[in-house]
Amino acid sequence: SWIQLKTADKEGSIVKRRGLIEELNESIDARLVLSNKLNERQAELKEAIAEAEQAREQLQLDIANNSKAFGNLKSQLSAQQAKVEEAGLRRQRIHHELEELKRQIELEQENIAESRQRLQVALDSMEENIEARELLEHRREQHMRSQQESREKSRHDKDAAHAFALRQQTLQSQLQSTRETMDRMSSQVKRSQERIETLTSQIATSEEPVADMRLELESLLEKRLEVEQELAQAKAQVDANEHAIRGLEAERNSIQERSNQIREVLMQARLKSEGASVKQEAILEQLTDAKFNLEAVLNALPEEMDIAQCDTELERLANRIQRLGPINLAAIDEYAQQSERKVYLDKQNDDLERALTTLQNAIKKIDQETRARFKETFDKVNAGLQALFPRVFGGGHAYLDMTGEDLLDTGVAIMARPPGKRNSTIHLLSGGEKAMTAIALVFSIFQLNPSPFCMLDEVDAPLDDANVGRYANLVKEMSKSVQFIFITHNKITMEMANQLLGVTMHEPGVSRIVAVDIEEAAELAAM
Template identity: 45%
Template sequence: MQLKHIKLSGFKSFVDPTKISFPTNMVGVVGPNGCGKSNVIDAIRWVLGELSAKNLRGESMVDVIFNGSEKRKASGQCSIELLFDNSSAKIGGEYASYNEVSIKRVMTRDAQSDYFINNAKCRRKDVQDIFLGTGLGPSSYAIIEQGMVSKLVSAKPDELRTHIEEAAGVSKYRERRRETESRIKRTKENLSRVKDIRDEIGRLIKRLENQAKAAEKYKKLNDEKSQIELDTAILFSLEAKNNRDDLQKKLDSLNRDLKIKNAESETIQSQIDQFRTENESVLTEYESAQKNFYSIGAEIAKREANLQNINKTENETKFKLEKTKENLEKAKETEKNFDELSPSEQAIHILNEIIATLKKYSIQNDSILDKANKLKVLLAEILNIASAQSKTLTEEYQSRQEDLSKEIFEAEKLKSSIEEEMQTYVEESSQAESVLISLRQKQSKFNEDLRSLENNKSIVELDSRSISEKITNIRLDLKTYEINLENSNKKIKAAGIDIEKIDFTKYEDLSISELEDKLADIEAKIIRLGAINLAAPEEIEEESKRKEELDKQYDDLIEALDKLNGAIKKIDNETKTIFKDSFDAVNIKLKEVFPKLFGGGLAELNLTDDDPLHAGVILMARPPGKKNSSISQLSGGEKALTALALVFAIFDLNPAPFCLLDEVDAPLDDLNTLRFINMVEEMSKTVQFIFITHNKVSMERSDYLMGVTMQEAGVSRMVSVDVNQALELAES
């Protein structure tokens, strides 16, 4: 089986769709640092189902998708496809008939991966199952990346054992053992569940057996109950026939009494209706008299209100008259005082004396004299105006007094008129009240007679209702007897007994009360039994069948468990044998390869335990001329050669389809590189080698060179050279 080519798209620096072909068994991948050479190995590891981002030199799985550059946008997904030549049918199973097998993996930005085998969608497990035991499984020794050389030689015993197991094909047995253990676990779980169900069904059957005993007791008591109920029905049938006729006679008698009472009630009702008709004229007259009485009372109330208003107005007028008289007297007093010497007159007199004094003493001052004369004239005018006003006010008060006196006179006159009208209305009201009292007496007599008739009617109706209730009760009793008789007859017929052929003389010594007491006793016993499961016998039969099936399943599971444990032992024995043989073969080959690479020395593998099934593997290596006690004391180049010796020894045991080497010759000098490449060239006859290198010796010895360039920043491109063709062209 050989890797023919890889198709990459959107994976790390290979953004463009790129096809990398591997036409020979020694293909060298070269290029400057950082151009994406190791991405080729990462692509192969990724498509084979790698889930660790750390092993792919990233922090998350999404990091394998091209993340963009200065000139390009990030890709939305990446895809890798490997095409294998399967003409040797090394990939077996359903794919053995295919000459070519393609493995493809596609992942989007949401970290969702899809796997395809020959373009048919599949699971990751399906991809890994194809390569189990070929050296390309999860513990692959065919892919040696940078840093893995030192990890391989310094690996823990258990880790180193996995590589031997992968070469020995034990990984397939390991997978089968894990699957068998998983089946054993599920079988034990099923066994536990079946056992629990069996135990539960066993307990259920015991409970059902107790319930079946209770059901048997219940059936016996129920049969006794049915017999007593039948005897009761026969006795009740006999009693009901006798009582039914008596009840019918009572019912007929009460119906006659009810008809009499109903007729009497109708007679009284007709008397009441006639009495009310005759009394309608009295009611009309009473209503008219009442209306007249209220009308007269309203007129009297209206005039009383008018009289109150007149009295109120008259009192107010009298008060105003008294005030007017007082004001008139004051006005007269004021007019009288003006005849005496007032302050104004006194002022005029003083002015006259001043003027006389001026003239007497011949004081020549015309200004003072003129002003004194003017003041005298003004005072005289003021005095005349005040006198005139005093006389006008007196006349006004006298006129007001006369008007008020006239108003009081008119009010007294109106009062007399209203009092005369009120006297007339009072007499009319007295007459109307007398008529109303008379009519009330007639109405009271009518109401009393009407109540008497209605009381008589109520008594008759009460008697009718009492009779109706008795009739209803008798009908109910009669209906009850009929229903009970019918039910009794049904029970008797259901028991297969002909009613006409019953010998009632056998039941003369029985009474219904005694039978009812027995029935109550039996029912009490039934109640004490509690809930009864009448289906318990059928359920016991059903659960017993179920338990038999579970017992069979339990035995089958025990048998399956024994077979699985036997399979585990067989797998362990086969694993132990195969591993021990493979371990010895690798150890022999290692002792042969190591001296070739080192020019001498010794290397061997040892088990950590006597049990080959679980023992770890320890690698011991002593280059020529050294007596080191552990691998850690070797130099970097020595560790690399030791790891390669181990890988080549493993490859000799079980050659993988191809071997990927990522700069494993970097720590080697030219001599050791030559030894290494000679070994590779020798093994390339059966194994395809794809190695990444910077070493000129390795480049020269390769058949086919793949150049990885990065002319555009962040984007890898491939350039291929067939070395053999190039040499032929150079020689020609």
């Protein structure tokens, strides 16, 4: 709706409105300026916020890195503290060891001082031992002369041993020649004996003995006597040579033993002489290094000084000084490591020994069981063979024999004696006898542990009719517990079969199987 105003009111209202509009425009401008400032401030704040976010992320990353670095530093600090503690312990150990070494050094210095005093006393009294030195030199010369005599005696013994060896070799050659002669004469005697036996046999069997054969026999007998005499002489010569050789060998062994003893004495004397020379040179070198005069030292030695005791004391001091050498600071740790490894290896060794004992017991048990079962099976098969062999051959005897004592490694031999023959191994039997023996052995095994079926391929080929009949009867008896499939060309064996399968070749290269039921064929024939 519209409100109608007066004119004056209209003019006043317009002025007011114009002023209001101006105020509003000013207010709008001010607000626009403020808005622009606020927008700028907002943009600045957004940038500040973005920068703050980046700074916050960087701070978080720095915090994480610092935390990680702090953890590493803490670990390093712990490790360093442990090292410091270990170093402190090692320092304490080293300190204790140094104190101990100081005490030992002080003791050694005291001992060295005492030794120096003793050495000084010995040097002061060495002059009194010149006569002892001359005596030692004299003994040394005697010892060298004794060595020279021993060398000459050893050389003489070597020459004698060589001569004995040559003589022994000669006698050995003579003995070999004599033995060959004896062998040759023995052969001649044997041939003569055979000839005499032949002639004697011919004379005994001949109705009209011939005179020249008798003469030859007498000649051979005389020759035999001569040869036997020569043989006896040769044997006597051989015995004499062997006796002489044994004497020479005994003498050679005695000379060799004496030579070895002399050589051993020479070696010991040489070693003593070399040791004395080396020791003398070392003493002279030590005296020279210490700037001592040899004659003054010898004159200062006491007359009753014990050299062995002095050597022992010097060696003891040298060993103690040597033991003060460089110290291995890691020896305790190495000892601990090696101790742990020793415990570990001892444990493994115990485990291995227990396992080895278990295995040995198991192997022993298996061997015992194997021996027992083999012996039981062997006895049963042997009993079956002894029972079946007379039935197969119609007499005789056969048995199994072990070739060794250990049941695990022994072999088995078949000993068979057919009727009318000697007891022998299966290798000396004929083909048919081998086949029959093998049949008896196989059937004795089947009696012990029968299998579902048994296949025989022309087993009866080398047998005659009588043995084929025994073989067929035995197969028929065994067929009650074992099915037999056999290949044969023998009619007697075919008559025993319940089912025949024949193989024919109606056309070249084409085989054909023909089956015949024996019972059905018999029924048809009866009709």
